[in-house]
Amino acid sequence: MNYQLLLPETFLFLWAILIFVVDFFRKEKKYNLAYLALLGLIITIILVVISQKGDLFGGMFHGDSFATFFNLIFLITGFLTILSSVEYTKKLSSYPGEYFGLILLSMVGMMFLASAGELLTLYVSLELTTIPLFVLAAYRKDDFKSSEAGLKYLILGGMSSALLLFGISLIFGLTGTTFLKEIKTVLIVKYLATGEIGPALILSFIFMIAGLGFKLALVPFHMWVPDVYEGAPTPITAFLSVASKAAGIAAFLRIFFRAFLIFQVDWVLLIAVLASLAMIIGNIIALLQTNIKRMLAYSSIAQIGYIMIGVVSASATGVSSVAFYTFVYMFANMGAFITAITFSNSTGSDEIKDYAGLSRRSPALAAMMAVFMLSLVGIPPLAGFMGKYYLFSSAIEQGYIWLVVVAILTSVISLYYYLGVVRQMYFQNSIDENPQAITVSPALRTALIISVIGVLLFGIFPHIFLNLANQAAMVFLY
Amino acid sequence: MIGLNHFLTLSTILFCIGIFGVLTRRNAIGILMSIELMFNAVNINFVAFSRFVTPTALVGQIFAIFIITIAAAEATVGLAIVLLIYRNFKGINVDNINIMKW
Amino acid sequence: MLTGVSEAVYYILAAIIIGSGVMVVSMKNIFHSALFLVLCFFGVAGIYILLSAEFIAAVQVLIYVGAITILMIFAIMLTARLYSAQIKQSNEQVVPGLIIVSALLVITIFALSKTTWKLSSQAPETQTVAEIGKLLMTTYVLPFEIVSVVLLSALIGAIVIARRD
Numbered sequence: 001m002n003y004q005l006l007l008p009e010t011f012l013f014l015w016a017i018l019i020f021v022v023d024f025f026r027k028e029k030k031y032n033l034a035y036l037a038l039l040g041l042i043i044t045i046i047l048v049v050i051s052q053k054g055d056l057f058g059g060m061f062h063g064d065s066f067a068t069f070f071n072l073i074f075l076i077t078g079f080l081t082i083l084s085s086v087e088y089t090k091k092l093s094s095y096p097g098e099y100f101g102l103i104l105l106s107m108v109g110m111m112f113l114a115s116a117g118e119l120l121t122l123y124v125s126l127e128l129t130t131i132p133l134f135v136l137a138a139y140r141k142d143d144f145k146s147s148e149a150g151l152k153y154l155i156l157g158g159m160s161s162a163l164l165l166f167g168i169s170l171i172f173g174l175t176g177t178t179f180l181k182e183i184k185t186v187l188i189v190k191y192l193a194t195g196e197i198g199p200a201l202i203l204s205f206i207f208m209i210a211g212l213g214f215k216l217a218l219v220p221f222h223m224w225v226p227d228v229y230e231g232a233p234t235p236i237t238a239f240l241s242v243a244s245k246a247a248g249i250a251a252f253l254r255i256f257f258r259a260f261l262i263f264q265v266d267w268v269l270l271i272a273v274l275a276s277l278a279m280i281i282g283n284i285i286a287l288l289q290t291n292i293k294r295m296l297a298y299s300s301i302a303q304i305g306y307i308m309i310g311v312v313s314a315s316a317t318g319v320s321s322v323a324f325y326t327f328v329y330m331f332a333n334m335g336a337f338i339t340a341i342t343f344s345n346s347t348g349s350d351e352i353k354d355y356a357g358l359s360r361r362s363p364a365l366a367a368m369m370a371v372f373m374l375s376l377v378g379i380p381p382l383a384g385f386m387g388k389y390y391l392f393s394s395a396i397e398q399g400y401i402w403l404v405v406v407a408i409l410t411s412v413i414s415l416y417y418y419l420g421v422v423r424q425m426y427f428q429n430s431i432d433e434n435p436q437a438i439t440v441s442p443a444l445r446t447a448l449i450i451s452v453i454g455v456l457l458f459g460i461f462p463h464i465f466l467n468l469a470n471q472a473a474m475v476f477l478y
Numbered sequence: 479m480i481g482l483n484h485f486l487t488l489s490t491i492l493f494c495i496g497i498f499g500v501l502t503r504r505n506a507i508g509i510l511m512s513i514e515l516m517f518n519a520v521n522i523n524f525v526a527f528s529r530f531v532t533p534t535a536l537v538g539q540i541f542a543i544f545i546i547t548i549a550a551a552e553a554t555v556g557l558a559i560v561l562l563i564y565r566n567f568k569g570i571n572v573d574n575i576n577i578m579k580w
Numbered sequence: 581m582l583t584g585v586s587e588a589v590y591y592i593l594a595a596i597i598i599g600s601g602v603m604v605v606s607m608k609n610i611f612h613s614a615l616f617l618v619l620c621f622f623g624v625a626g627i628y629i630l631l632s633a634e635f636i637a638a639v640q641v642l643i644y645v646g647a648i649t650i651l652m653i654f655a656i657m658l659t660a661r662l663y664s665a666q667i668k669q670s671n672e673q674v675v676p677g678l679i680i681v682s683a684l685l686v687i688t689i690f691a692l693s694k695t696t697w698k699l700s701s702q703a704p705e706t707q708t709v710a711e712i713g714k715l716l717m718t719t720y721v722l723p724f725e726i727v728s729v730v731l732l733s734a735l736i737g738a739i740v741i742a743r744r745d
Contacts, residue, residue, distance in 0.1 A: 013729060020736070057722050098740045105733045112726055120541055124723045127548045128730045131555060135737030138559050147563045150741075154556045155509050159500050161552075162516035165545060166493060169523035173697055176532045178541065190698070198695030203688060480590045482699065485627070486692045488594050492601050494685040499605030501677040507655055508610055511617050514648065515601055518624045521636075529631040531697060533704040536711055540720055542636050543712070546643050547727055551734035553648045557655040558742040564659040565744075 005056050005063035008047040008071065009111050015040035016104035023097025030096045031089040034082050034443070037100040041079045048072060059181055060118040062475070069323050069472040070114035070250045073330055076450075077243040078107045080334045083447040084341050085235040092139070099139060102132040103239065110247040117258070119168050119178040122251060123161075126215075129247050130157045133240065137232040149231025156214055156224040164211025170204035171259075180258040188262065197263075205267045208255065209274070216248040218308070219277040222301050229297035234344065237293060238337035241300040242330045249307060249326060253319060256311075257476040264314045272312045272403055278305030279410040287417050292340045292350050295417060296333070299376065302414060303329055306391060309403055313394040319473035321390035324466055328383035331454030332375035338447045339369045346438045352421060357430030362438040366425040368452050373418040375455045378411055383459040390466070485526035493519035506563075510556050517549045586630060593630065597623035614653050621645050632704045635712055 018040070019033055026033070048071045054063050082100060089096040109128030116122035134157060138150025172178055174197065175186040191197055213221040229237045256267065282302030289295035307329070310322035342365065343358075344350050359366040375384035388411070392404045440448070458465055492515055499512025521542040528538025596619065603616035621644040628637035705711055716724050 058719070060719075060722050095740045098736055102733060102737060102740075105729065108729065109726075118723075120544060120720065121723045121726065124544060124548070124726045124730065127551070128726055128733065131551060131730060132733045132737060134552075134555050134559070135733075135741055138562065138741055141562060141566065141741070144563070144567050147559060147566070151506055151556070151559045151563065154552065154559065155500070155506065155513070158510070158513040158552050158556070159497075159516070161548075162493075162496070162513060162520060165517070165520040166523065169520050169527065169541075170692075172524065172538060172541070173527035173531055174695075176527075176535070176537075176698065176700075178537055194696075199691035200695035200697075203691045480587050480630075482697055483693055484590060484594075485631070487689055488597065488627070490685060490688045490692065491598055494681045494688075495598070495601040495605055497684065498677050498681040501680070502674050503605065505610065507652060507659075508605075508613060511604055511613060511652060514617065514644070515604060515620065518621065518644075521640075522624060522627055525628055525631050525633045525636055527697075529633065529704055530699050533700055533702045536705060536708060536715060539633050539636050539708065539712060540715055542633075543639055544723060544727055546636075546639055548730060550643050550648055551730055553651060554738045555734050555741070557651055558738040560655055561658060562741050 001056055002052065002054055003056070004052060005054055005061065008044050008051055009108055009115075011047055012040065012044045012104055012111070013108045015044070016101045016108065019097060019101040019104065023101070026097070031086060031092075033097045033100050034086045034089065037082050037104060038079060040104065041075055041082070045072065045075045045079075048075065055117070057118075059179055060121050061112075061115050062117045063115060064475045065468070066250075066253075066323075066472040066475040067111075067115040069327075069468055070246060071111050073246045073327055074107050074110040074114070074243050077239060077246070077330055077334060078103060080338065080447045080450060081235050081239040081243070083443045083450075084238065084338045085233075086443040087345050087441050088233060088235055088341065094141070095139075099136065102136055106130075106132040106136070107243070110243060110250075113247050114250040114254075116251070116254060117180050119171070119180065119255075122254065123165065123168065126164075126247075126251060127161065129244065130161075130215075133236070133244060136236045137228060137240070139233055139236065143231070145231035146233065147231075149228045152224050153228045153232075156228075160211045160214030160221070162211075163207050163214070167204040167207030167209075167211060170200050170207070174198070174200060174204070180255065183259045184262070187259075201263065202266050205260070205263075206270070209267065209270060212248055212252050212255075213274065216245055216252070216304050217301050218274045218304060219281045219301065222278070222282070225301060226294050226297045229300075230291065230293050234293065234337060234341045234350075237297075238334055238341075241296065241337070242333050245300070245304060246326050246330070249311075249322065252311065253322070253476070257314075257319065261314065261476070268312055268314055271308055272400065275305045275308035275312060276403060276406045278302060278308065279407055280305075283410045283413045283417075287413065289417070290352055292343075292352050292355075292421070295352065295421075296336055296340070299414065299417070300333065302410065303333070303376070305410075306388065306407060309391045309395045309400070309407060312400055312403060313398045315394060315398060316470075316473045316477055317390075317394040317397060319476055320466070320469040321387070321394045323469040323472050324462070325387035325391055327465055327469070328375070328387040328455070328458050331451045331458070332372045332382075332384055335368065335372040335448065335451030335455065336376065338444060338451060339365060339372065342440055342444050342448070343438060345441075345444075346436075352424060355421060355424045356428035358425040358438075361430065361436065362440075365438055365440065365448075368448055369425060370422045371452055371455055373421050375459070377415050377418045381459045383455045383457075383462070386459055386462040390462075482526060482530040485522060489519040489522035489526070492516075492522065506556070506560050510553060510560075514549060514553070517545055521545055589626070589630060593623050593626045596620070597627070611653070611656055614649060614656060617652070618645055618649050621649065632706075633708065635708045 112125035140146035286298035375382035378388040496516035600620040
């Protein structure tokens with residue numbers, strides 16, 4: 001067996017341990033451990049890029065191009081999260097070292113999740129992803145909202161795991177195996193022999209979709225999102241809204257595309273309804289928000305609805321458009337959150353109305369925020385436009401015109417609140433008589449520049465990554 | 479004869495009791511206990527399937543062991559957060575968590 | 581396969597599990613709920629023995645009864661105010677909750693009973709402990725390693741959260 005396939009995951013895990021150890025021996029300026037974590041992430045990114053392809057443990061672990069693609073998403077998100085946490089952890093009263101170590105551990109879980117070809121591995125990796133996040137959400141120990149966010153996230157996480165497991169147990173009962181590939185074979189054989197599988201299969205789809213729906217924050221499983229996103233430390237909120245969602249999508253694609261693609265009539269319509277609910281409700285409630293974190297929380301609910309359009313297509317182009325959109329959504333959403341972090345570090349405010357006159361205070365920051373907002377709406381030539389274009393065309397290919405109509409109408413609604421931020425920054429005067437420029441630390445500046453380059457680059461030259469996304473989708477063809 | 483369906487019915491009832499507890503309990507520890515009921519129901523499923531569908535391969539039992547382990551890890555973190563809230567914010571209720579809030 | 585005695589045992593255990601489960605979610609005093617939780621976990625351990633999974637039954641008693649419920653009882657006692665019986669333990673969602681849950685119950689039981697499972701008539705494995713140990717170290721070594729990382733992160737997380745600064 002070729003254990004080199006596990007190199008990136010093992011390396012990142014050992015690096016997390018290294019951070020805990022160094023943290024133990026350092027007495028002051030522990031927030032500098034962020035740079036150690038960043039170094040580890042850069043090495044892991046290189047390891048992922050040069051990693052070999054192949055399967056391990058009889059198909060329990062797939063080191064394939066799909067895993068590589070999602071690993072890159074997790075690692076870049078983690079990189080931006082840690083960059084934007086440097087200032088933040090200076091203010092933390094305690095344990096900045098463990099903060100970075102736990103982020104890395106959560107990312108190890110995500111990487112295993114994206115590679116899992118077996119349900120037990122998938123479940124255990126999912127828990128490795130979420131358990132550090134419960135702690136990180138509650139990391140501001142002096143803030144009640146943060147503790148409450150951690151507790152709420154934990155309770156919902158536990159309940160959604162139980163729902164997912166109930167579904168998995170039924171699948172296990174129907175097939176007698178937990179390997180996704182064998183599940184598919186057993187189900188096909190049974191179907192060909194008897195002509196039906198039985199209602200337990202559909203029941204297990206419902207339970208698994210509900211379980212993953214909580215993790216992905218699909219409507220109607222979204223009620224935890226605004227409170228958790230508002231209460232958690234803002235860099236962690238950004239991480240939750242991108243990396244943990246990407247992990248959920250990877251798990252969803254692994255389970256449903258690897259094992260149940262031939263039974264798609266039984267689950268695609270359910271996903272289509274959930275996706276349209278997410279787009280409608282996410283966008284409408286986002287209209288009413290006055291706090292930037294809550295607004296981005298609801299907008300991320302709507303964005304997951306758009307991503308699910310590609311899942312509904314249940315085709316290779318669908319998967320590649322999902323992967324590509326997740327990739328560009330990462331840059332735009334991380335950028336928006338990093339701008340919010342920068343703004344709140346300087347002014348202490350998360351209110352959208354305080355963004356008034358930002359274009360005069362800090363023209364560069366305002367311009368970047370405008371780019372991120374426009375990319376989230378999907379205005380050409382930004383990356384969000386290309387992402388939505390591929391999603392919608394994959395759905396039209398499969399004949400889901402009504403879903404695309406819903407998506408376009410709700411995009412128009414989203415225009416209003418995303419541009420509302422832009423309007424505040426450019427066309428409103430600051431309440432302050434003599435507004436100071438916003439100070440942007442070097443770490444935050446780097447994070448912002450990476451995000452803005454991502455949004456522009458993949459909008460103008462989408463083919464660079466679209467090819468990789470297509471390769472990732474090929475995994476599900478055989 | 480006690481067959482597979484007896485055990486599945488029992489686990490479904492226990493699972494639903496757990497969901498009911500999650501939806502209606504007001505305080506965090508009560509909700510955590512209800513979640514443990516749900517995990518137990520799932521484990522009954524796994525062990526029963528293991529006994530009746532794959533009696534010689536122990537996959538279902540292995541799955542149950544992992545679920546028990548992770549339930550313990552989750553409960554530990556959950557109770558740590560409950561204690562934190564109680565210690566730092568004595569005046570504020572831990573017992574006001576509504577899951578079905580929209 | 582299972583004779584009259586095990587039938588009686590099954591119904592007694594099922595009654596204990598369901599009865600104490602209902603108590604867990606409905607008791608006014610949260611401390612009593614925790615005690616009924618212990619009873620429920622013992623019942624589930626009995627079910628495992630009935631299913632000839634002795635090792636899981638032992639793990640159930642050790643971890644659920646010995647660790648998790650004790651942890652919960654500690655937490656309840658440390659947050660003393662919670663278990664005074666005066667505090668309302670249920671919210672106003674009891675009626676909608678009952679409706680949702682009973683609908684789910686009926687649908688699930690109906691769907692499960694309409695499904696034909698591929699039953700096997702082979703005799704169950706008797707040397708479960710050795711076999712489980714072997715599987716954990718061979719086929720399932722990857723999740724086994726990952727779960728050790730999960731425990732590590734839960735340990736670090738719980739200390740970071742619960743320790744006084």
